[in-house]
Amino acid sequence: MTEDLHQLAKMLHxxxxxxxxxxKCGMCQAVCPVFAETMKEGDVARGKIALLENLSHEMIADAEGVQNKLNMCLLCGSCAANCPSGVKVLDIFLKARVIVNTYMGLPAVKKVIFKGLLTKPALFNTVLDLASKFQGVFTKTASEVIGSSCSRIVNAPIIGERHFMPLAKKPLRKLEPSLNTRPGKGGYRVAFFPGCVIDKIYPQVGQAVLKALRHHEIGIYMPTGQCCCGIPALASGDKESFDKLVLRNLEIFEKENFDYLLTACATCTATMHELWPLMSGDKTQSMQDRIAAMAAKVMDVNQFMVDVVKVSMPVQGSGTKVTYHDPCHLKKSMKVFEQPRALLKTNPNVEFVEMADADRCCGCGGSFNLQHYDLSKEIGTQKRGNIVASGAQVVATGCPACMMQMSDMLSQHKDNVAVKHVMEIYAETL
Amino acid sequence: MLSTSLLNEFKTLLGKDNVMDSESDRHAYSYDAAVLDSVVPELVLRPTTSEQLGRTVALCNENKLPMTVRGAGTNLSGGTIPTKEHGVVILTNGMNKILEINEEDLYAVVQPGAVTAKFAAEVAKRGLFYPPDPGSQAVSTLGGNVAENAGGLRGLKYGVTKDYVMGVNFWNAEGEYIKSGGKTVKCVTGLNIAQLMVGSEGTLGVFDEIILKLVPPPVASKAMLAEFDDINKASETVAAIIANKIVPCTLELLDNATINYVEDFTKAGLPRDAAAILLIEVDGGHIALVDDDAEKVVEICKKHGAKRVQMAKDAAEKNKLWEARRNALPALARARPTTVLEDATVPRSQIPAMIKAINDIGVKYKLQIGTFGHAGDGNLHPTILTDKRDKEEFHRVELAVDEIFDVALSLGGTLSGEHGIGTAKSKWLEKETTKATIIYSRRLKKAVDPNYLLNPGKIIGG
Known part of the structure; x- marks a missing residue:
């Protein structure tokens, strides 16, 4: 055991x-959504880094305790964005999760999901297609405005008290099979990566993106066989599954030429743009170059519409009050926050209103929501409060994971606030 | 090891979640923001009520456990690093309420864990002003501010934390309740114990409630940025502004090294060849008065040899002028792995001599040092950029810090303007004061804390 710990310490070096x-200035305490709830030093970036350092210097023996603290993190990047000394907190935490996971092993249920399902997209799709047909048996509609569902039984496994978004009757890949079109007047040709959540839960977001691209006569490459961007596996420290997913996607998208690789999911964008190259250090130089070249093409669809297509300039419309939630992975990771707002304002039927703390994390954090639902809900409830206080009838955002979390929070409070992707609101104008 | 029965007693008192004894939890409270070795506490306790706090202190005293009270742990002199043997950390963030803001009598009552910036914002909402603004205010606690007598950028005109403390109620080492000061402007009841608590770094009592003075806010302000090719000219300008009976609310200085680190970081077009930049802000109760003062300041800057003076026309421009100062620490902190932030302070007329000495020390010990700080009150932050893992280099840092303190004292200055003494500077205390001063302080402590359990070893050692 001590020998093992020594190995772990060496890896952490x-x-x-x-x-x-x-x-250790502690400024991360001001912005960490998890710390705001627990007020415990081990839950904030400074504390986690101190624990990792002490593990690396063999001053701590309880690796599992440190792993638990490491997992107590939304990976929202608020700390890194606010860090006076520019510590690359997310790089450290993701690499540390991989190292500690290699030492501690992956929990059985994650093994089944990542190694058995996520890395096998055909099987993953079949399982979820089946699930979409039977979900009505166990669940019922919770909110018509939001379109959420909840469990028919109390204390149902996994679902619990959640008001979740049901699987779409038909995923995007069935509504819009593969595409490979040439550009028209728009001049550009893009690849589109819908990502798992848009494909399976919010196909209408994918359709809105495609509608906008077609409207502007942009050539589209949307191949079949795309798989998960890899973040759920990486966040759980499963680098092996992450690498497999990156490679599969890389091979599929390398088959054609295009100017940009677009996604409408903030988390997919940040993962592909930043984490794919970051985690490729153990690959051959040529593989690193391939990954870097693909990552450089990745762009958020809002940014593409405003900065590249240069859609018509914003007007302040009137009608439906719409507010905007900044996904962490768009604002803090990609520094994209003006473009989605500009895009919303192009809709003449939209009266744009800012909510307080628009860039405060919604509390979803991917699997954090599954492991620490109570905490995730407390953070999400604050977001819900800000949305409601803004008086908006619609909250728009640029990330389907945030959409799920905000839908859960609003639906549980019986708020009549719809949750939409910015592209849905933009596409209404076309 | 602590006995199970004592642990259970704490758990019954505070609730299981507020008694942290796991290895990973304890390691997360073993350090603060000072560049010092960490010390792992044996137990971390978080009371959430005044009664719990008093009982916690009493229990620690009965069991001879040394107590270190911790707010946000932003201390820069090691004051919140626990004691080596059986150290217990008492967290205040479970007691973070603002109990009262009184707009008629201009005071507020807060619990020690209330966060400085949140409190200041709450006060501002009522149209009032709490001026102390330490650099860590976004996270620092008012209890910590009082215990360290924290300063900030507004010190010259508005004073520091001690100037706003009207009363402190606290638990003594035995867990008995002590009241001092009050809510009235005038109050001469008993010894002035409240001010004794200010800057006591947790060595004399455990704060329960703090009464703070509030003031009306200024209604207008103007910011200016002046560049100098000679640090003496900048210093003469500072002296001349004050000699002209103008007291700016901020008067910040960046030296040549800091300007260059900021420019490397921001590429904002700062003058790399300037010897110093002064960021000056004047404020007041009427825009016409402020405009007058601002124009006079510009004149004085020019008269004393400023190469260029910019005045902000609106809020956006003011924000831009502030950018260089705001980025001083981030730019310095990014340059090397370890940042040793000092706060030796001298009479403001000695700033040129101090900066020259710091630069000479940097050359002598082959170290990178950038200096910025509060020129109006002589409180400089010589910031040494290093890598603590490089033992040889870090030894040179320690020698340089020794020498910086020697120079500051020889110029009639002090070891610490606002960061506190803690354990980091206690060995120099006698140099600035006298042997008898330390003995006197130790006797005082012994009298109120006979078991030496309230943050022992801090300030006066022993």
């Missing part, structure tokens, strides 16, 4: 250069 940059 690779993070030393990045961790030493943390001057």
């Amino acid at each position: 690779e993070l030393d250069d990045q961790m030493v940059a943390c001057m």
Whole structure:
């Protein structure tokens, strides 16, 4: 055991250069959504870095305790965006999760999901297609405005008290099979990566993106066989499954030429643009170059519409009050926050209103929501409060994961506020 | 090891979630923002009520457990690093309420864990002003501010934390309740214990409630940025502004090294060859008065040899002028892995001599040092950029810090303007004061804390 711990410590040494940059000033406490709820130092970036350092210097024996603290994180990046000394907190945490996971092993249920399902997209799709047909047996509609569902039985496994978004009757890949079109007047040709949540839960978002692209006569490459961007596996420290997913996607998208690789999911965008190259250090130089070249093409669809297509300039419309939630992975990771607002304002039927703390994390954090639902809900409830206080009838955002979380929170409070993707609202004008 | 029965007693008192004894939890409270070795506490406790706090202190005292009270842990002199043997950390963030903001009598009552910036914002909402603004205000707690007598950028005109403390109610080492000061402007009841608590770094009592003074806010302000090719000219300008009976609310200085680190980081077009930049802000109760003062300041800057003076026309421009100062610490902190942030302070007329000495020390010990700080009150932040993993270099840092303090004292200054003494600077205390001062302070402590359990070892050692 001590020998193992020594091995773990040695593996963590690779993070030393990045961790030493943390001057322990504690400014991360001001912005961490998890710390705001628990007020415990081990839950904030400074504390986690100190724990990792002490594990790396063999001052701590309880690796599992440190792993639990590491998982107590939304990976929202608020700390990194606010860090005076520019510590690359997410790089450290993701790499640390991989290292600690290699040492501790992956929980059985995640093994089944990542290794058995996620890396096999055909099987993954079949399982969820089947599930979509039978979900009505166990669930009922919770809110018509939001379109959410809840369990028919109390204390149902996994679902619990959640008001979740049901699987779409038909996923995007059935509504819009593969596409490979040439550009018209728009001049550009893009690849479109819908991502799992848009494909399976919000196909209408994917359809809105395609409608806009067609309207502007942009050539579209949307191949079949796309799989998950890899973030759920990486966030759980499963680098092997992550690598497989990156490689599969890379091979599919390398088959054709295009100017940009678009996604309408903030988390997919940040993962592909930043984490694919970040985690490729153990690959051959040529593989690293391939990944870097693909990552450089990745762009958020809002940014593409405003910065590249240069859609008509914003007007302040009137009618439906719409507010905007900044997904962490768009604002803090990709620095995209003006474009979605500009896009919303192009709709003459939209009266745009800002909510307080628009860039405060919604509390979803992917699997964080599954592991720490109570905490996720407390953070989400604050977001819900800000949405409602803005007086908006619609909350728009740029990430389907945020959409799911906000739908759950609003639906549980019986708020008549619809949750939409920015592209849905933009596409209404076309 | 602590006995199970004592642990259970704490759990019954505070609730299981507020008694942290796991290895990973304890390691997360073993450090603060000072560049010092960490010390892992044996137990971390979080009371959520005044009664719980008093009982916690009493229990620690009965069981001879040394207590270190911790707010946000942003201390820069090691004051919140626990004691080596059986150290217990008492967290205040479970007691973070603003109990009262009184708009008629201009005071507020807060619990020690209330966060400075949140409190200041709440006060501002009522049209009032709480001026102390330490650099860590976004997270720092008012209890910590009082215990350290925290300063900030507004010190010259508005004073520091001590100038706003009207009363402190606290638990003594035995867990008995002590009241001092009050809610009235005038109050001479008993010894002035409240001010004794200010800057006591947790060595004399455990704060329960703090009464703070509030003031009306200024209604107008103007910011200016002046560049100098000679640090002496900048210093003369500072002296001349004050000699002209103008007291700016901020008067910040960046030296040449800091300007260059900021420019490397932001590429905002700062003058790399300037010896110093002064960021000056004047405020007041009437826009016409403020405009007058601002024009006079510009004149004085030019008269004393400023190469260029910019005045912000609106809020956006003011924000832009502030950018260089705001980025000083981030730019310095990014340059090397370890940032040693000092706060030696000298009479403001000695700033040129101090900066020259700091630069000479940097050359002598082959170290990178950038200096910025509060020129109006002589409180400089010589910031040494290093890598603590490089033992040889870090030894040179320690020698340089020794020498910086020697110079500051020889210029009639002090070891610490606002960061506190903690354990980081206690060894120099006698140099600035006298042996008898330390003995006197230790006797005082012994009298109120006979078991030496309230943050022992801090300030006066022993």
